[in-house]
Amino acid sequence: MALSFDLLRTFLAVHRSGSVTRAAELLGLSQPAVTAQIRTLEEVLERPLFERLPRGMAPTPAADQLARRVSGPLDSLEELVLGDLSGPAEAFGRAVHLGGPAEIMCARVLPALAPMVASGLQVRATLGLPDDLLAALAGGSLDVVIASVRPRRGGLRVEALCDEEFVLVAAPGWAGELDRAPLVAYAENLPILRRYWRAVFGVRLTRSPALVVPDLRGVLAAVVAGAGVSVLPRYLCAGELADGRLRALLEPEVAPLNTLFLVTRAGAPHPAAAAVRERLLAEGSDWSI
Numbered sequence: 001m002a003l004s005f006d007l008l009r010t011f012l013a014v015h016r017s018g019s020v021t022r023a024a025e026l027l028g029l030s031q032p033a034v035t036a037q038i039r040t041l042e043e044v045l046e047r048p049l050f051e052r053l054p055r056g057m058a059p060t061p062a063a064d065q066l067a068r069r070v071s072g073p074l075d076s077l078e079e080l081v082l083g084d085l086s087g088p089a090e091a092f093g094r095a096v097h098l099g100g101p102a103e104i105m106c107a108r109v110l111p112a113l114a115p116m117v118a119s120g121l122q123v124r125a126t127l128g129l130p131d132d133l134l135a136a137l138a139g140g141s142l143d144v145v146i147a148s149v150r151p152r153r154g155g156l157r158v159e160a161l162c163d164e165e166f167v168l169v170a171a172p173g174w175a176g177e178l179d180r181a182p183l184v185a186y187a188e189n190l191p192i193l194r195r196y197w198r199a200v201f202g203v204r205l206t207r208s209p210a211l212v213v214p215d216l217r218g219v220l221a222a223v224v225a226g227a228g229v230s231v232l233p234r235y236l237c238a239g240e241l242a243d244g245r246l247r248a249l250l251e252p253e254v255a256p257l258n259t260l261f262l263v264t265r266a267g268a269p270h271p272a273a274a275a276v277r278e279r280l281l282a283e284g285s286d287w288s289i
Helices: 005-017 020-027 031-045 061-086 102-118 130-139 191-201 216-224 234-243 271-284
Strands: 050-052 057-059 096-100 123-127 144-147 156-170 229-233 257-265
Touching: 005 020, 005 031, 005 061, 020 031, 057 061, 096 102, 096 130, 096 271, 102 123, 102 144, 102 216, 102 234, 102 271, 130 144, 130 156, 130 257, 144 271, 156 191, 156 234, 156 271, 191 229, 216 229, 216 234, 229 234, 257 271
Parallel strands: 096 123, 096 144
Antiparallel strands: 050 057, 144 257, 156 229, 156 257
């Protein structure tokens, strides 16, 4: 049996998404049809292309090599056939499913992608916690993830995006009152505050929070309103620090940092996802302030 465009197109969709389910959605096919086409291609090539995992498909070295060979020609052919028919809204081919923490997504990531959206990029954003987002990425329902922890699972491409610098902040009325000021946190166990206390003061923070809100933007609003003190990424509160609504209570010589990572599946990404990755890596170097 000869190779066909449909077999290679289906193969590339599975390779890029890491999932038969996701590939079927992208191609408008049934899952059995996608599975059958992959098996047919494996028979034609006389070698396995994917390892079937409980969640998703892991490409073999042969699959990675095939993807490198066919992705450019297939994408060019698809653009040639569909380009003049689809108009600006389809310039990037399909929507990119992007996930990350709510704060960095809203403050930095989505604004960075705005010019691309104006040029035709389609984005579907998911806000959440690292474990859930990385599981969705591995399962094929997300294309790109911004993660606040370095992933340990295989089959992923992990790149440093930027560093968050943490700063101890309060409204001006609490300046000089750190010991008695209420603590405002985004989680009951005070993860950012405890890390700051350990890194800067060298002691374990044992106080309980007065206010817990599971979104750092809510923490920021509460602290600006005078609820107490907190530790926030500098990028999130830079405007409030500049106009005096907040004050940095300390400026340690070495501020605590946390690296954010840009994560995609290993292998050749879809052109739209590749464009998003390149844009964010270029912009992210200016976010570490």
